Each structure stands twice: as structure tokens, then as C-alpha cells.
Amino acid sequence: MAKQIVFSLLSLKDGEIPDEGTMSDMLVKRGPTYKGTASIKEADSTVFDVLAEEYPEPDESFTTEGLITLVFSTYDYDPEMLVAYKGGSITDDDMWAKPAYPPEIERSWQTISKDGYLVEIPRGKLRSKFNYEMKQDGVALLENTVTALKPRGAGVASIFMGKYKLPMVSAGNAQNITVANANLTGTASAFRGTISSQIWTCVQKPVAAADPGITTPATLNTAITGLVTGTYKFQLAVADENGFENKATVTVTVALP
Missing domain, CATH: 2.60.40.10 (Immunoglobulins)
Structure with missing residues (x-):
């Protein structure tokens, strides 16, 4: 088997989660990802030990896996993307209007690396925020954090990873x-x-x-x-x-x- 070395981002897409709760097959590629901001990380697991006063070893030990998050920022976003990522609406003069109350945004997510490694998150909860650097070397970023959640579809894993296959x-x-x-x-x-x-x-x-x-x-x-x-x-x-x-x-x- 060829050695897999994941490097650099080729493509990042998202799409509406289908009613059956599986991975979306209607994905949209957004604006370019700001260099150095894209990552997928798994938080450390947490361990809860049931300890007795009488002896040092735990009676039981329970482990909770850490959350998996996809983090990325983009500097090229239009009103349509802002509606998808932050809710709200588009006005008659093509401006994004912020919603009165922030909605809960859940979408399917897909990343592909330049050497062909595929990651798919069927259900990811999105939190987006603006970070405007209004200076000569600053960038008006939209910073995004996606948390992988348990899909609503029966038997669907929370994340899929593997080699992208040629056509x-x-x-x-x-x-x-x-x-x-x-x-x-x-x-x-x-x-x-x-x-x-x-x-x-x-x-x-x-x-x-x-x-x-x-x-x-x-x-x-x-x-x-x-x-x-x-x-x-x-x-x-x-x-x-x-x-x-x-x-x-x-x-x-x-x-x-």
C-alpha cells in the first residue's frame, strides 16, 4: 500500500444535510481558505475514575472521546455564503442582513487534500464569526469552527476518512x-x-x-x-x-x- 501523507488543502465543501440524515451529495465549494487556518483536530479524551477510599485502584473507569472539529477561515464570502453560515437574509440591494437571533447551523462537510485524502463529516455544527483586521496587512476573515455530531441517520458514522479514488x-x-x-x-x-x-x-x-x-x-x-x-x-x-x-x-x- 502506498504511503499516505496528507498535505495542504485542495477542496473544502459543504451542503445541506438530507432528510435521511446521511452525508450530503449536493456540496458547494466556497471561497478560498485563508492560508494556515484549515485543520481537523480531535480533542483529548476525558477519563472518569470511580475511586474508593479504601484502595487506590479505580473500581470503574469511563472514557469519553474528545470532540472532532474542523477549523478554517475564508476571506472571500458573499451574502449567499453568509446566509448559509450565519443565517439571516439577503436584502433587495444584495446586502447580507444579520438575523435577530443566531440560528443553529448544521451542514455536511467535505475536505480533500492535494495528495487525495478525503474527510467527510455528515453532520457538523457550525459556528462562524467575523474577524476584521482593518490595517494594511490585515484581512477581513470569516472564522469557522465545525464540530462533528452524531448523524441522525441510522448507522451513519460521525466522520469518514480515506483515500480519494480516481474516476x-x-x-x-x-x-x-x-x-x-x-x-x-x-x-x-x-x-x-x-x-x-x-x-x-x-x-x-x-x-x-x-x-x-x-x-x-x-x-x-x-x-x-x-x-x-x-x-x-x-x-x-x-x-x-x-x-x-x-x-x-x-x-x-x-x-x-
């Missing part, structure tokens, strides 16, 4: 044809989110053959034209919304009469 991609089955054109049929799915791009290219062709025509290279299904006798290889490369890429190839063997 799944298939370029279809190998083809043996006797005509100068064919159709390529690809499939792709993202581990999280959606596929954001796909592109077909010809990576191998017969010697001295002209480049084949790819009718719609930026779609999963496309026609190819201008084939001659010989062997071709076509590659389908895809990327998901988080920037992770994968590719697959298919062989097309042509034997023109």
Missing part, C-alpha cells in the same frame, strides 16, 4: 471492423461529485496514415472517420470536479476490403 472510466470494447468509420462509446463516473470533462484522442495509428477524424472529441460517445487498414488505439481521458483524472484506451482494428 472510473471505460473506453468500451475492442472493435474489428471492415469499414472506414466507427463509433466509440465511453463511460465515466466520479468517486465524489461529477465528471467535469472528457476528451478522446488517437494515441496510435498505422504507419503513414493520416490522423482519423473524431467528430465530437469532448463527449463520451463519438464517431471516428477516415480509417485505413491497420490498428488504431483511442484514449478517453476524464477529470472530475475535484481535478482528479483517469484514462482508458480501446483498440480498433480495421481490415478494409
